[in-house]
Amino acid sequence: DAMVIQNPRYQVTQFGKPVTLSCSQTLNHNVMYWYQQKSSQAPKLLFHYYDKDFNNEADTPDNFQSRRPNTSFCFLDIRSPGLGDAAMYLCATSRRGDYNEQFFGPGTRLTVL
Amino acid sequence: GNSVTQMEGPVTLSEEAFLTINCTYTATGYPSLFWYVQYPGEGLQLLLKATKADDKGSNKGFEATYRKETTSFHLEKGSVQVSDSAVYFCARYYGGSQGNLIFGKGTKLSVKP
Numbered sequence: 621d622a623m624v625i626q627n628p629r630y631q632v633t634q635f636g637k638p639v640t641l642s643c644s645q646t647l648n649h650n651v652m653y654w655y656q657q658k659s660s661q662a663p664k665l666l667f668h669y670y671d672k673d674f675n676n677e678a679d680t681p682d683n684f685q686s687r688r689p690n691t692s693f694c695f696l697d698i699r700s701p702g703l704g705d706a707a708m709y710l711c712a713t714s715r716r717g718d719y720n721e722q723f724f725g726p727g728t729r730l731t732v733l
Numbered sequence: 734g735n736s737v738t739q740m741e742g743p744v745t746l747s748e749e750a751f752l753t754i755n756c757t758y759t760a761t762g763y764p765s766l767f768w769y770v771q772y773p774g775e776g777l778q779l780l781l782k783a784t785k786a787d788d789k790g791s792n793k794g795f796e797a798t799y800r801k802e803t804t805s806f807h808l809e810k811g812s813v814q815v816s817d818s819a820v821y822f823c824a825r826y827y828g829g830s831q832g833n834l835i836f837g838k839g840t841k842l843s844v845k846p
Contacts, residue, residue, distance in 0.1 A: 626776075653833075662822060662836040663777065710776050721767070722834060724776040 624725035632731045641696040643711030652694040655710040706732045739837035754808040756823035764826040766806040771820045
């Protein structure tokens, strides 16, 4: 089945230690998104790629970076995680023009010690 | 402005009760509207959608009608089950060609046997 896959499902890192979260998709969608979701809150868009074009949300901290080496993969890099970065990180994809429906992965739960 | 407002939870119902979760939006024009569901520990899944005024989205017994007069997209289900316990997010298309969404804050539903 076509899907959005996130690895790992659970990630533990130490304060200040860089961490990378991975997302892959078999849907061949040209748009990929990264969201941060804290407990009992709505997902907050960090940035997205439209093909190779990177679009950063204005309030996304510089600590968060992203890479998209090809259509299928997208990475979220947190350069120096703080305690406040502990959250669920959701990857999503969409196909331009398809009524903007987004398909989400299961998420990666990040714990910062 | 552009926003989505949902009724605040948590909502607790008995099995087979009627469910309504209110959602209103502000927008210029008629954006596509969505309901997403998030089960504990998982990512978001699209529950239903409506792409133009007066459309009714439906799935798994849930329904929502796009009402432009009241700028609403209320979620309803005639008879809830314990397995419907989850967090429900209303969302609207944000703009541009890249499918960005604006989410409401989410409504947690708990269904008791």
